[in-house]
Amino acid sequence: MTEVSPALWAPGASRHVLLTVHTGRQDIVELACSSAARLAKAGITVRLLENEAPDLDIEGAHVVAADAEAARGAEIVMVFGGDGTFLRAAELARYSNAALMGVNLGRVGFLAETEPEAVEETLTAIERCEYSVEKRLAIEVDVLDDAGAVVGGTWALNEVSVEKMERSRVLDVVLAIDGRPLTSFGCDGILFSTPTGSTAYAFSAGGPVVWPDVEAMLVVPSNAHALFSRPLVTSPDSVLTVVIPADGNRARVSADGRRALEVPEGGRVDVRRADRSVRIARVHKATFGDRLVAKFGLPVRGFRDARTHDPGHELIPTRNVLARGIVSGNPGEEDRGGGTDDDGA
Structure with missing residues (x-):
């Protein structure tokens, strides 16, 4: 089974985060730069790849070669882009203990941990070491x-x-x-x-x-x-x-x-x-099933209810997709199955 372990780093220790960025889009560059500024403010050293550093132009960042040594001693390799950028980052992180954490700025982004609108929450989790690490089979x-x-x-x-x-x-x-x-x-x-x-x-x-x-x-x-x-x-x-x-x-x-x-x-x-194994950092509590529903837009209400609701878009994001109240109720209604937002599947 996939091993899940807590973050190995503690506040106060020397901390490094390597950024891997799809620099071909200005919106991605801007998000990476603002994230780097926040990490630096928290006392975390930001590393940039030498082939990406000129486009990012982040003052005070450490520039490293894009080779097997890039992620040595880093805690996180933070990826800004789609799955292609994530796979490129995995090449750098593979021979280190760094965990990959992706911000999806592509189309599907199954490998990424978070969406752009949740970056602040993700950065807070990094600053506080409030994340787990999954070891994925390679x-x-x-x-x-x-x-x-x-x-x-x-x-x-x-x-x-x-x-x-x-x-x-x-x-x-x-x-x-x-x-x-x-x-x-x-x-x-x-x-x-x-x-x-x-x-x-x-x-x-x-x-x-x-x-x-x-x-x-x-x-x-x-x-x-x-x-x-x-x-x-x-x-x-x-x-x-x-x-x-x-x-x-x-x-x-x-x-x-x-x-x-x-x-x-x-x-x-x-x-x-x-x-x-390849190490992937997780912040959010969403299950893999939740990811399938969100990424593929899967209908979860059933065919009859889907006639009046857009399939795959009717779920309250913080709810369990298998909770009875969500499957049978309307988005604005309270759960009918007696469960809470934190119920397990």
Whole structure:
């Protein structure tokens, strides 16, 4: 299960926060700058990436190289942008104890903790160390040649996809689990996803939504030409393997859509749980189910009530989406089920 631990930092200690910002939008830059000013006022050292510092122009901030050392010794990597910016920040935070905290300024923003209107509340939580840290399962990849020698590797927080390189040809693959062949088929590719990534590329390809505290890995074929091509949920300790026949189409590996590797002819790709988890800071008490309702605009009243209410927009944000009064009542009415705002699901 996803481990949840309290913040490791205490007031009075030397504290550092690294900002990762989508600098292509002025509104994002302004929000990042105002947030940095507040953190600095609270005695927290703000770090900026050297390729973003000129656009942010924050006086007194420490400028660091955008490499594996950027988040060393930092408490939080605060992300201003969408999921793409968050995944970029995860590369920096992975080899440190820093926790990622995202402010969603993109479209969906499943990885982000908060929306722009709640930034002040989030900054208060950082200042007071009033947040928890979730450890999310990540995956590592080895690319091997036809002799079994490792020729490359990478990692992912969301997913790794093995994709065909020639669009006009089908990619033939053999899928194995823990060293035992399971099936073979032609396809456009195969996705290997974490629970965190189940709402991203894997979801679009027909995979299941998996709660992030479930430790598992997903296997989702993409446009497979086969009868047995359903998504699979495997043990987090399994080794998932795709073998590419030497006489077939060439393949490449894409990790989180950011890092790519070519697979040699006759080579294979091994996917397993990474040794290091990715740490994500949480401030708000909303459940993952609440996030699904909010991000996808899911109707929760039922079809008959939805005729007179806009689906997905009728909930009081502070209420539990499963409370009886919310499901059956109107937004302005009191709960009819006897529950309170703090009731659990």
